[in-house]
Amino acid sequence: MKRWDLFLFAGEPSGDLHGAALIRALLQQNPSLSICGVGGEKMRAAGMHILLPMDRFQVMGFFAVFRVLPSLIRSFFSLANTLLSLQPKGVLFIDYPGFSLRMERYLKRKGYQGKIMHYICPSVWAWGKKRVFSMEQTLDLLISIFPFEKQLFSSHFPVRYVGHPLVEQMQCYPYSDSFCEETIISVFPGSRTREITMNFPMQLAVLLDCLRKYNTYIGVISIARNDLRPLLEAEVHKQVPPEMRQRIRWSMQNEGYDLMRKTHVALATSGTVTLELALHKVPTVVSYAVSRIDLFLALRVFRIVLPFYCIVNILLQKEVYPECFGPYAKKECLADALDRMLSSAEYRHNVIALCEQVINQLGTSHASEQAADLVCRMLSGHRIS
Numbered sequence: 001m002k003r004w005d006l007f008l009f010a011g012e013p014s015g016d017l018h019g020a021a022l023i024r025a026l027l028q029q030n031p032s033l034s035i036c037g038v039g040g041e042k043m044r045a046a047g048m049h050i051l052l053p054m055d056r057f058q059v060m061g062f063f064a065v066f067r068v069l070p071s072l073i074r075s076f077f078s079l080a081n082t083l084l085s086l087q088p089k090g091v092l093f094i095d096y097p098g099f100s101l102r103m104e105r106y107l108k109r110k111g112y113q114g115k116i117m118h119y120i121c122p123s124v125w126a127w128g129k130k131r132v133f134s135m136e137q138t139l140d141l142l143i144s145i146f147p148f149e150k151q152l153f154s155s156h157f158p159v160r161y162v163g164h165p166l167v168e169q170m171q172c173y174p175y176s177d178s179f180c181e182e183t184i185i186s187v188f189p190g191s192r193t194r195e196i197t198m199n200f201p202m203q204l205a206v207l208l209d210c211l212r213k214y215n216t217y218i219g220v221i222s223i224a225r226n227d228l229r230p231l232l233e234a235e236v237h238k239q240v241p242p243e244m245r246q247r248i249r250w251s252m253q254n255e256g257y258d259l260m261r262k263t264h265v266a267l268a269t270s271g272t273v274t275l276e277l278a279l280h281k282v283p284t285v286v287s288y289a290v291s292r293i294d295l296f297l298a299l300r301v302f303r304i305v306l307p308f309y310c311i312v313n314i315l316l317q318k319e320v321y322p323e324c325f326g327p328y329a330k331k332e333c334l335a336d337a338l339d340r341m342l343s344s345a346e347y348r349h350n351v352i353a354l355c356e357q358v359i360n361q362l363g364t365s366h367a368s369e370q371a372a373d374l375v376c377r378m379l380s381g382h383r384i385s
Contacts, residue, residue: 097122163365
């Protein structure tokens, strides 16, 4: 049986993106490194042997987890048994804390002999603060991407801040003039079916109202994955009257950054995309509608009550982007916030100035290269103190 050097796990599209960048950096530093794992097409293309497809682990929402729990449990133990049998020199889990932290603890408890690492710190500052102690007891290395995270852990625990991988992606992105110079209101509805069905109908209704009020604008809808286009198009055909459809354009998969560079203001479902928009200095209104049962579980069971939920606002601990979350994720909230942005140049300039503060805070670090260096050192037996 082949002895792999490194196992990587990514359970969602953003993890696949960051995992692919990490793999390229790892193989640049050590071309003979053998890497297997769970991931998507980006990680496969970067040089990883896929043991299981990432799609098997993708779930959104607290209640949805309960519905697919039997399948997740089977996948969990199947993967754990595979890792305990293969005994790679190291395992590294990318974000995805609900699954990853449990797997890390299980491997440690069952006598896994290699190094256990985690890239992109779980949001223990948002919920699950009790997990901090467990991570300190389980992990050999935590690689964080936000500067404030290290202070959450004890000084005896190896936590290294490497910067955010999105910064380096923007620095080397080959921008093109895919979009005209017309004034654009963009919509970024998300990369998962469930979050699109919860947020896009409301976002589209608000976009239509703004296009009617501000007739010099066009609307552009960003498609995170090509397979999501039929879902988005069906909602457009349902809501948008024929005479308005010529003012709606589409941004295809992998054109997101080109669109952001030309966007005047945006509507976005909360997620990694909000940070990407901030790095492009795009004034944005953020929404995140959830089902009633997910809202109940979040507030009453998991007690997730924060001053801010959008990562851009969390970074500065102030409102950069207006948030319409949970019970406030209503059309009226979204419409009022977007209209304020469109009608006030001063307000937009203030938002852009705050985005510049976010950019300054994250710096210009080459996160993937630094993370790869740490991982290679761990696999070579070097102690990171």
